[in-house]
Amino acid sequence: MTASTDNWEEVQATSREALGPAIVEYIDECHQDPAPAGKLIAVLHRVQAEYGYLGAAHLDAVAQLLRVPAAKVAGVASFYHFFRLEPRGKHVINVCMGTACYVKGADQIAARLISELGITFGETSSDGMFSLEAARCLGTCGLAPIVMVDDDVHAQVTPDQVPIILDKYLRQATAET
Amino acid sequence: MNADVAKQFEVLQARAEKVRAEQDRDHKIVIQVGSATCENAAGARDVLDEFRKHLAASGRDDIVLHQTGCTGRCSREPIVGVFVPGRMPIKYQQVDRAAVHEIFTSHVLGGRPLLDRVLDGPVEKVSRHEILYCASQRCGWDERTACGVAMEKKLRERGISPDEVSVSRTTCFGACGTKEVGKVSHLLVRPDKVLYRVADEADLDEIIQRHVIEGKVVDRLKVPGKTVGRKFFEIYGDVAFFNRQSRVVLRHNGVIDPTSIEEYFHYRGFQALATVLGRGDPQWVISEVTAAKLRGRGGGGYPTGRKWAMGAAAKDKTRYLICNADEGDPGAFMDRSMLESDPLNVLEGMIIGAYAIGAHQGYVYVRAEYPLAIERIDNAIRLCREYGLLGKNILGSGFDFDLEIRLGAGAFVCGEETSLIHSIEGERGQPAIRPPYPTERGLWGKPTVINNVESFANVTAIVNYGAEWFARLGTEESGGTKVFALAGRVRHTGLVEVPMGTTLAEVVSEIGGGAVGGKGIKAVQTGGPAGGCIPAAWLETPVDFDTLAKAGSIMGSGGMIVLDETDCMVDIAQYFMAFSQDESCGKCTPCREGTKRMLEILNRVTGGRGTMEDLDRLRRLALLVKKSSLCGLGRAAPNPVLSTLEHYRDEYLAHVVDRRCPSKKCKALVHYEINAEKCIGCTACARNCPVECISGTRKSPHVIDQARCIKCGRCFEVCRFDAVTRT
Ligand SMILES: Cc1cc2nc3c(=O)[nH]c(=O)nc-3n(C[C@H](O)[C@H](O)[C@H](O)COP(=O)(O)O)c2cc1C
Ligand code: SF4
Ligand code: SF4
Ligand code: SF4
Ligand code: FES
Ligand code: FES
Numbered sequence: 006m007t008a009s010t011d012n013w014e015e016v017q018a019t020s021r022e023a024l025g026p027a028i029v030e031y032i033d034e035c036h037q038d039p040a041p042a043g044k045l046i047a048v049l050h051r052v053q054a055e056y057g058y059l060g061a062a063h064l065d066a067v068a069q070l071l072r073v074p075a076a077k078v079a080g081v082a083s084f085y086h087f088f089r090l091e092p093r094g095k096h097v098i099n100v101c102m103g104t105a106c107y108v109k110g111a112d113q114i115a116a117r118l119i120s121e122l123g124i125t126f127g128e129t130s131s132d133g134m135f136s137l138e139a140a141r142c143l144g145t146c147g148l149a150p151i152v153m154v155d156d157d158v159h160a161q162v163t164p165d166q167v168p169i170i171l172d173k174y175l176r177q178a179t180a181e182t
Numbered sequence: 183m184n185a186d187v188a189k190q191f192e193v194l195q196a197r198a199e200k201v202r203a204e205q206d207r208d209h210k211i212v213i214q215v216g217s218a219t220c221e222n223a224a225g226a227r228d229v230l231d232e233f234r235k236h237l238a239a240s241g242r243d244d245i246v247l248h249q250t251g252c253t254g255r256c257s258r259e260p261i262v263g264v265f266v267p268g269r270m271p272i273k274y275q276q277v278d279r280a281a282v283h284e285i286f287t288s289h290v291l292g293g294r295p296l297l298d299r300v301l302d303g304p305v306e307k308v309s310r311h312e313i314l315y316c317a318s319q320r321c322g323w324d325e326r327t328a329c330g331v332a333m334e335k336k337l338r339e340r341g342i343s344p345d346e347v348s349v350s351r352t353t354c355f356g357a358c359g360t361k362e363v364g365k366v367s368h369l370l371v372r373p374d375k376v377l378y379r380v381a382d383e384a385d386l387d388e389i390i391q392r393h394v395i396e397g398k399v400v401d402r403l404k405v406p407g408k409t410v411g412r413k414f415f416e417i418y419g420d421v422a423f424f425n426r427q428s429r430v431v432l433r434h435n436g437v438i439d440p441t442s443i444e445e446y447f448h449y450r451g452f453q454a455l456a457t458v459l460g461r462g463d464p465q466w467v468i469s470e471v472t473a474a475k476l477r478g479r480g481g482g483g484y485p486t487g488r489k490w491a492m493g494a495a496a497k498d499k500t501r502y503l504i505c506n507a508d509e510g511d512p513g514a515f516m517d518r519s520m521l522e523s524d525p526l527n528v529l530e531g532m533i534i535g536a537y538a539i540g541a542h543q544g545y546v547y548v549r550a551e552y553p554l555a556i557e558r559i560d561n562a563i564r565l566c567r568e569y570g571l572l573g574k575n576i577l578g579s580g581f582d583f584d585l586e587i588r589l590g591a592g593a594f595v596c597g598e599e600t601s602l603i604h605s606i607e608g609e610r611g612q613p614a615i616r617p618p619y620p621t622e623r624g625l626w627g628k629p630t631v632i633n634n635v636e637s638f639a640n641v642t643a644i645v646n647y648g649a650e651w652f653a654r655l656g657t658e659e660s661g662g663t664k665v666f667a668l669a670g671r672v673r674h675t676g677l678v679e680v681p682m683g684t685t686l687a688e689v690v691s692e693i694g695g696g697a698v699g700g701k702g703i704k705a706v707q708t709g710g711p712a713g714g715c716i717p718a719a720w721l722e723t724p725v726d727f728d729t730l731a732k733a734g735s736i737m738g739s740g741g742m743i744v745l746d747e748t749d750c751m752v753d754i755a756q757y758f759m760a761f762s763q764d765e766s767c768g769k770c771t772p773c774r775e776g777t778k779r780m781l782e783i784l785n786r787v788t789g790g791r792g793t794m795e796d797l798d799r800l801r802r803l804a805l806l807v808k809k810s811s812l813c814g815l816g817r818a819a820p821n822p823v824l825s826t827l828e829h830y831r832d833e834y835l836a837h838v839v840d841r842r843c844p845s846k847k848c849k850a851l852v853h854y855e856i857n858a859e860k861c862i863g864c865t866a867c868a869r870n871c872p873v874e875c876i877s878g879t880r881k882s883p884h885v886i887d888q889a890r891c892i893k894c895g896r897c898f899e900v901c902r903f904d905a906v907t908r909t
Contacts, residue, residue: 040626045608050550050589073608084610084767087550087592103512104710104743105669107757113894117872141592142512144552145220146667146741147256147675156553158223164872164896 020066028052032070042073045081049088058089086141094129094136096174101151103142109149115139117164118152121171134178135171184460186578191456194569194577198447211245211290213237214263216436218252218522219554220515224259225278232282233262245290251523253436254516254677255423256669258301261436263417264289270308270373271417273301302421309348311394314370314419318354318428319654319681320363323382327351329367333386340390347394352425354655354681356410356647368405375416377405408450410647413437423674426693428655430663431639432679435523440558443565446526452571454645458534459579464494467538471641474649475661480506480597480634481712481738482814483660483727489631492621493539496629503536503544504606504625504632507559508590508597510549511710512761514741516665516677517635521548521555524639525562529585531638533571534645536583539631544583547602549590559587594711594765595815599624599632601767612767613813634739636665656682657726664725670707670743671697678742680725687721690744701746705829709738711758711765712818714825715751734825736818750847751830752837755822756784762819773816776807780823788848792838801827846908849893853909856897858883860905867897867906 021029028051035044048071052063059082068075082088100106100115115126118137122130129136143151148160152170159170215221215230233247255261258275264285265271272295274285281299288294298304315321315330322328334349357368357377369378369389376399380386385403392400411429414437418424429435438445446452458467472487493501505528509517520528536544548556563585566572574582588606595601596611603625605611624630640662644652653661665679666689673695680689686706690696697703705715708725714735716723723733730737745754763777783800786792804820804827811817827834836842843851856867856876861883868876868884875891878884886897898906 040607043606043608046591046605047589050591080610081608085591085593087590104707104741104757105513108670108743108745108749113872113896116892116894120873140551141510141594142514142551143219144509144515144518145223145256146513146515146669148220148223148259149669151223158219160223165870
C-alpha cells in the first residue's frame with residue numbers, strides 16, 4: 006500500500022506543489038470516478054495546458070497523486086504525439102502537413118519557416134519566442150495550406166506571408182515589454 | 183405508447199419555443215454569420231465583431247445577429263447571410279471588415295443588396311420569387327426535370343420574366359413518399375417557404391395564378407409539416423454548389439445556432455428521441471436502423487443495425503456506447519463540421535443508440551486538435567442535462583443515460599476501436615486482437631458499441647423521416663447519403679453530401695467544379711492513408727463502400743483529395759507511407775518493420791535511386807503487410823502503394839528507368855535554372871525564395887545558387903516571364 010509508506014505525506018506535498026492547486030483538485034475529483042486511472046490522459050492534458058509541456062516532475066507528481074505506476078505515466082506521455090516532454094517557446098507554430106495542405110504546397114511554407122526561424126520541426130528558437138511543429142490536419146482542409154500559431158488559424162498561407170505572420174507576433178512581444 | 187414521454191416532450195418544446203418567441207426573430211432583419219474552425223480561420227470573428235459595432239452604432243432594435251456553424255462552402259468563407267422578412271435570403275461570400283460596412287449600410291439599412299458579392303455570384307438581379315424544383319430519384323413526371331421545364335415555359339408564356347420569378351433545380355426535400363414515384367414533383371417557392379406537391383400541368387397553372395400572381399398560398403397542394411433539408415434549401419437553394427446536394431445529415435449546418443438548444447427544438451430537435459422513448463421498444467429502433475440500411479460512416483461500412491443488435495444481445499447488462507470523433511484521416515473534416523455546427527443532432531443520435539443497446543453511460547472520444555468542436559459538444563451535453571435529456575429518467579421514460587467527453591492526444595491509431603478503448607481506459611492506444619469484438623468485450627471488459635459521428639448523425643433523420651425513405655435515398659446495399667470533404671486541387675473545396683451511389687464525376691466535377699486552374703484531374707484520392715487513388719478515367723464510378731473497394735480504394739471516412747497533373751503519384755504514395763510509418767504503434771512486426779522498409783524503397787524511387795527489383799520488392803512487401811498486420815492501420819497502409827502501382831506504373835517506371843519525375847515534383851529529379859535572356863530582373867523570385875538563394879539586382883538577370891536551392895519550385899511559380907526553367 007502506497008499510503009502506508011513513511012514519506013507519503015512528504016511525497017504528496019511535493020507533488021501537490023509541482024502541479025498546483027487547480028490540477029490537484031481535478032485529480033481529487035478523478036478519484037470519485039469508478040476508474041480513476043482512466044483519467045490519466047485527461048490529467049496530462051490539463052498539466053500541458055497549464056505548463057505548456059510535461060516535465061519529469063509533473064509526470065512523477067501525476068503518478069503519485071493519481072496512484073498510477075510512474076512507468077505507465079511515462080509510457081502514455083511519450084506514446085501520444087500531442088504531449089510535449091520539453092518546454093516550448095512563447096508561441097507554438099503548427100504547420101499543417103495533412104494531405105490537403107501537402108498537396109497545396111505546405112512544404113514550401115515549412116521551408117520558409119525553417120529558414121526564417123533557423124530551427125526545424127520540434128525545435129524552439131534560441132530567443133524562446135517560437136517553437137515549430139508539424140500538425141496532422143487541423144480540419145480546415147478546404148482552406149489549405151494552414152499554419153496555426155497558438156490558437157490562431159492562418160488560412161491559404163503563401164510563403165511570402167510567413168515573415169508577415171511572424172512579424173505580427175514579434176511586434177506583439179515588443180509592445181508588451 | 184408512453185403518454186408521459188409525449189407530455190414531457192411537449193413541455194420542453196414549449197419551454198424552448200418561449201425563449202425563441204422572446205427573441206422575435208421572425209419579424210426582424212437577421213444578419214447571420216458563420217462560426218466554426220474554418221469560418222474563423224477565414225476571418226469570421228472579425229466579421230462578427232464589425233457587425234456588432236455597426237449594429238450598436240445604428241441603434242436599431244429590429245436587426246439581430248445570428249451565429250451558425252459552417253455550411254461546408256470552405257473556399258468562399260466567411261459567409262454572411264442577410265435575411266429580410268418577405269425578401270429572398272441573400273448570402274455573401276468572402277466577407278471582410280470593409281465588406282461588412284458596405285453590406286450593413288447598403289443592404290441592411292438601405293435595402294439594396296450587393297449583387298457582386300453574392301455567394302457563388304455575382305448575380306445580375308435578385309428575383310422576387312424563386313421556384314426550386316426537385317430533380318432527385320423519385321420526383322418528376324416521366325422525366326425528372328419535366329415539371330421544372332414545364333413551369334419555366336408556362337411562366338414565360340404568361341409574360342412573367344426570370345427577374346420576377348426564376349426557376350432552378352435542386353435535390354430531394356424529403357417530401358416524397360414511395361407510392362407516387364414518377365407521378366408527382368415537389369416545388370419550393372422562395373422566399374415564401376411554401377412547399378408544393380404537384381401532379382400535373384393544371385397544378386402548375388393553379389400555383390402560377392393563385393400564388394405567383396395573386397399572392398395566396400394554394401392550400402390544396404401544400405405539403406404540410408417540416409421536411410428534411412427544406413430549411414437548408416429555403417436559405418441556400420439558389421447556390422449551385424448546394425442545390426446538387428442532398429442535405430440530410432447536414433440539414434442544419436448553416437441554419438441553426440449550434441450553441442442553442444431552443445433552436446434545435448424548433449427544427450424538430452428531440453422529436454426522434456421522443457418517438458423512440460414513447461414507443462418504449464429498443465428492438466423497434468434496431469429494426470428501423472436495419473431497414474434504413476445504415477452502414478457505419480467511419481470507414482468500415484459495417485451495418486449499424488447489426489452492430490446495435492449485437493450490443494443489445496450481449497449477456498452483460500453493463501454496456502457502453504462510444505462516439506468515435508477522432509477523425510484521423512488528414513484531409514477529412516466532415517465530423518468536425520457536424521460537431522461544430524449541429525452537435526445536438528449527434529448527441530440525440532447517441533441517446534437513441536444507447537436506448538437501443540441498453541447503455542447507461544457513453545463517451546464522445548474527440549481529438550484534441552479540435553478545440554472548438556470540444557467546446558460545442560461540452561456545451562451541448564450541459565444543455566441536454568439542463569433540459570433533462572441526459573441523466574436520470576429521460577423524458578419520464580425511466581431510461582437513464584449520461585455522456586462524458588474523452589480527449590484523444592494525437593495518435594491516428596486511436597481511431598481504431600480497440601485502441602480507442604485502451605485510450606479511454608487511460609492506456610497507450612495500442613490495438614488488441616479481435617475477436618473478441620467490442621460488442622462482446624469492450625471498455626472495462628464490458629460490451630461496447632462504437633460508432634462514427636456521422637453514423638450517429640443519421641439516426642434522427644431515419645426516425646423522423648422514415649427508414650423506408652432513408653434506404654431508398656441510397657443504393658441497394660447502403661442507405662442514405664455520404665458527406666465528403668472535398669479538398670486538394672479542386673475549384674470548390676468544402677463539404678458535399680450526396681446520396682450513396684452518386685458518381686465521383688458528379689461530386690468532383692459538377693459540384694466541385696473540376697480542377698483549379700483548368701488543369702485536368704489526374705486522380706481522386708479517397709480514404710486517406712488507408713485508401714487509394716482512383717484515376718480520372720474511372721470518374722463514372724458510383725461512390726459506395728463496395729464500388730470504391732472494387733476500384734482499388736476505399737470509401738474511408740469521406741476525405742476526398744483531388745489531384746491534378748502537377749501531382750506525382752509516387753510522391754503521394756510516399757507521403758501516405760511516411761504517415762502510416764510514423765503512426766504505426768509498433769505492436770506488430772509486419773506493420774512496424776514493413777512500413778519502414780516500404781518507405782525506404784519509396785524514398786529511393788523518388789530520390790532517383792530506385793531499381794526494378796525495388797518495385798517488385800515493394801509490391802511483395804505491400805501484399806505481405808496487408809495480409810499479416812494486426813490491426814486496420816497496418817492492413818490498410820499498403821493501399822496507397824498498391825493502387826498507385828496498379829494505375830500509375832508508368833510513373834514509377836519513369837522514376838526508376840528514366841530517372842525522371844513526369845510531374846516535376848520529386849526534388850532529387852528536378853533542376854531549376856534562370857534563363858538570363860528571358861529574365862527581366864523583376865526580383866519576384868528572389869523575394870519569394872524561402873531560402874533566399876536567388877541573387878541579382880533589380881533589372882538585371884538573377885541567378886540561383888544551386889548548392890543552397892531546396893527545389894521548392896516557388897521561383898518557377900512566381901516568375902511571370904517564363905524565365906525560370908524546370909528540367
Ligand atoms: C487506423 C484506424 C483509424 C481509424 N480512424 C477512425 C476515425 O478517425 N473515425 C472513425 O469514426 N473511425 C475510425 N476507424 C474505424 C473504427 O475502428 C470503427 O470501425 C468505427 O469507428 C466504427 O463506427 P461505424 O461503424 O459507425 O463506422 C479507424 C480504423 C482504423 C483501423
Ligand atoms: S498493424 Fe501497426 S498500428 Fe496496428 S497493431 Fe500492428 S504495429 Fe500497431
Ligand atoms: S526552387 Fe525554391 S529554393 Fe530553389 S531557387 Fe527556386 S525558390 Fe529558391
Ligand atoms: S521572377 Fe523571373 S523575371 Fe523576375 S527576376 Fe525572377 S527569373 Fe527574373
Ligand atoms: S490537411 Fe491541413 S487542415 Fe486538413
Ligand atoms: S425525390 Fe423529390 S422530394 Fe424526394
